[in-house]
Amino acid sequence: MTRLLDQVDHPADLKKLSKRELKQLASELRQKLVDTITVTGGHLASNLGVVELTIALHRVFDSPRDKIIWDVGHQSYVHKLLTGRKKDFASLRQYGGLSGFTNPEESPHDPFGTGHASTSISAALGMAIARDLQGDDYNVAAVIGDGAITGGMALEALNHAGHLGSRLIVILNDNGMSISPTVGSLAKIFNKVRFDPRYRWAKEESRKILQALPLGDMVWEVGRRARGGFKGLLLPTMMWEELGFAYIGPIDGHDATELENALRQAREYHQKPTFIHVLTTKGKGYRPAENNAVYFHGVPARRVSNQNIPTYSEVFAQTALRLTRDDPRIVTITPAMPEGNCLSIVAAEFPQRVFDVGICEQHAVTFAAGLAAQGFIPIVAIYSTFLQRAFDQIVHDVCLQNLPVVFAIDRGGIVGDDGKTHQGTFDLSYLTLIPNLSIAAPRDENELQHLLYTAVNSGQAMAIRYPRGPGLGVPLDTILHKIPVGKWEVMREGRDVAILAVGVTVAPALEAAHELAASGIKAAVINARFVKPLDVELITSLVHRIPRLVTVEENTLSGGFGSSVARLLQDLGLGKIPAKIIGIPDEFVEQGSQAALRAKYGLDAKGIARQVLSLFPGNKASERSAREGEIKPVR
Numbered sequence: 001m002t003r004l005l006d007q008v009d010h011p012a013d014l015k016k017l018s019k020r021e022l023k024q025l026a027s028e029l030r031q032k033l034v035d036t037i038t039v040t041g042g043h044l045a046s047n048l049g050v051v052e053l054t055i056a057l058h059r060v061f062d063s064p065r066d067k068i069i070w071d072v073g074h075q076s077y078v079h080k081l082l083t084g085r086k087k088d089f090a091s092l093r094q095y096g097g098l099s100g101f102t103n104p105e106e107s108p109h110d111p112f113g114t115g116h117a118s119t120s121i122s123a124a125l126g127m128a129i130a131r132d133l134q135g136d137d138y139n140v141a142a143v144i145g146d147g148a149i150t151g152g153m154a155l156e157a158l159n160h161a162g163h164l165g166s167r168l169i170v171i172l173n174d175n176g177m178s179i180s181p182t183v184g185s186l187a188k189i190f191n192k193v194r195f196d197p198r199y200r201w202a203k204e205e206s207r208k209i210l211q212a213l214p215l216g217d218m219v220w221e222v223g224r225r226a227r228g229g230f231k232g233l234l235l236p237t238m239m240w241e242e243l244g245f246a247y248i249g250p251i252d253g254h255d256a257t258e259l260e261n262a263l264r265q266a267r268e269y270h271q272k273p274t275f276i277h278v279l280t281t282k283g284k285g286y287r288p289a290e291n292n293a294v295y296f297h298g299v300p301a302r303r304v305s306n307q308n309i310p311t312y313s314e315v316f317a318q319t320a321l322r323l324t325r326d327d328p329r330i331v332t333i334t335p336a337m338p339e340g341n342c343l344s345i346v347a348a349e350f351p352q353r354v355f356d357v358g359i360c361e362q363h364a365v366t367f368a369a370g371l372a373a374q375g376f377i378p379i380v381a382i383y384s385t386f387l388q389r390a391f392d393q394i395v396h397d398v399c400l401q402n403l404p405v406v407f408a409i410d411r412g413g414i415v416g417d418d419g420k421t422h423q424g425t426f427d428l429s430y431l432t433l434i435p436n437l438s439i440a441a442p443r444d445e446n447e448l449q450h451l452l453y454t455a456v457n458s459g460q461a462m463a464i465r466y467p468r469g470p471g472l473g474v475p476l477d478t479i480l481h482k483i484p485v486g487k488w489e490v491m492r493e494g495r496d497v498a499i500l501a502v503g504v505t506v507a508p509a510l511e512a513a514h515e516l517a518a519s520g521i522k523a524a525v526i527n528a529r530f531v532k533p534l535d536v537e538l539i540t541s542l543v544h545r546i547p548r549l550v551t552v553e554e555n556t557l558s559g560g561f562g563s564s565v566a567r568l569l570q571d572l573g574l575g576k577i578p579a580k581i582i583g584i585p586d587e588f589v590e591q592g593s594q595a596a597l598r599a600k601y602g603l604d605a606k607g608i609a610r611q612v613l614s615l616f617p618g619n620k621a622s623e624r625s626a627r628e629g630e631i632k633p634v635r
């Protein structure tokens with residue numbers, strides 16, 4: 001049988017296909033997704049669920065003239081396959097390859113860059129208003145999941161869109177799941193629509209009306225009937241109408257005809273924004289993913305991994321569990337990532353004291369502040385990149401009020417395949433500038449335990465930042481102890497150069513010191529486990545006996561650990577000491593494996609040794625090529 005996918009390179013090719021061919025294409029696309037993503041890693045289940053929706057969107061709309069914005073963008077793989085990126089699909093999420101999210105640099109069919117949740121409606125509304133102001137007439141559609149729509153920004157945008165009344169299409173891709181089951185009252189309303197059999201009846205009724213009336217009248221008529229006697233039943237749909245949208249749904253997201261009809265209706269309706277409620281099955285068509293959408297939300301790349309070494313996230317959660325058992329004041333909060341940061345193991349034992357707040361990072365932080373104000377010790381477990389969202393909440397609601405909230409910041413530093421939108425390379429900078437906040441980074445998973453214990457017992461706000469992936473495989477102490485806040489640890493003595501390394505860079509710094517010894521250079525290595533406050537006493541004693549200083553951090557060079565140390569040296573009148581700050585330059589870090597990216601930025605042992613050597617111009621080894629860290633793009 002000829003593969004239809006081979007003949008589809010552009011959305012226009014879809015428009016020629018018959019109903020039967022569309023079915024075949026959908027199944028070929030699913031096969032392609034499974035074959036590729038099980039190798040490259042990526043968001044398998046979400047993409048399997050939107051195959052028919054993506055085809056329908058590209059048959060009804062005229063991309064790139066019409067703008068389709070995928071919220072988060074993790075479900076845009078089918079869209080990529082249908083918009084000219086099929087031949088590069090195997091490069092997904094690799095260095096130099098296709099992004100796992102939408103990216104305007106990659107294709108004109110990606111009108112907006114995504115990666116973080118809940119942005120699509122704001123961006124789409126901005127484009128719709130730009131179109132109106134410019135007197136143009138293209139369509140703008142935002143596709144947003146039932147998880148992402150719980151984010152504050154999405155709700156702010158809906159509020160504004162209903163108020164402006166401009167022509168805009170919002171498509172809710174409702175599969176009942178965020179990464180884990182979607183939480184919140186909105187999810188309960190969606191579930192009513194999904195599971196209440198009376199909705200089938202309601203849908204039939206609206207279909208009849210739909211056939212007879214133009215959309216505006218239809219909405220009015222459905223609303224009238226609802227007000228007239230079926231209020232409880234039709235409330236979920238009425239909600240969108242009250243917000244200022246024309247509502248279409250619920251639509252079977254795997255029925256091509258139904259989808260296309262709904263999208264055409266919305267396309268032709270220009271009086272106000274339209275909201276289409278589409279029901280899909282996450283993982284559709286691939287039994288393992290349908291049965292376990294949580295696991296198949298994001299599958300790992302097929303690479304060798306240290307299966308037996310626990311990840312930092314696992315050690316964090318195991319420690320949080322111990323602490324929760326011991327202290328009734330401890331509560332844990334996750335914005336929609338109970339699996340990613342492993343908190344489900346704490347929730348299993350303490351369901352009342354673990355809160356999944358939805359994709360709501362800002363709320364997570366201020367919710368924690370409220371708990372802390374009443375005597376609890378909240379641990380906010382959050383990915384570094386997503387905490388960016390909650391900057392003002394950390395400043396205004398936690399630190400300004402000096403509340404003892406603990407931030408367990410996962411995926412700090414280079415995260416790898418998720419790429420530019422997900423790297424955790426800014427946190428040390430944006431946290432350093434906030435008063436009343438200590439910042440720590442463990443050198444290994446054992447120190448993570450002790451730092452978490454220290455933080456919950458410190459009576460102040462503290463952030464602990466740790467990397468993605470497995471620990472170093474060190475033994476885990478059974479008895480936890482407090483580490484004095486602001487005190488560093490000398491890992492290796494030396495007399496020629498002092499390397500102050502933060503967190504994940506301590507291990508390669510030690511290796512680098514070992515390599516440097518072969519060139520006759522004696523490097524001291526310090527575990528700078530507190531980025532704030534700095535260990536002023538130790539730095540002062542170091543610079544009085546060691547003539548050169550190097551700092552290493554997996555963070556942007558701007559405003560991070562090295563900057564703080566440099567400023568301190570100035571303040572101490574020691575600014576003239578030859579020094580080097582190693583970190584990430586002022587750029588967004590590409591996707592790629594963590595190891596390759598660390599090599600690229602000189603953050604592995606070789607790279608650190610090479611850069612330390614540059615402080616020793618006469619040394620032979622320092623003349624080696626500076627290009628050792630280069631990596632080859634996949635395409």
Ligand SMILES: Cc1ncc(C[n+]2csc(CCOP(=O)(O)OP(=O)(O)O)c2C)c(N)n1
Nearest residue numbers: 046115116117145146147148177178179336
């Ligand atoms: C601000 C932010 N927080 C968390 C995430 C991590 N994340 C990626 S996808 C996702 C779930 C999205 O659920 P939904 O919108 O329902 O889409 P589905 O995968 O179910 O299709 C989450 C929490 C993110 N990308 N951005």
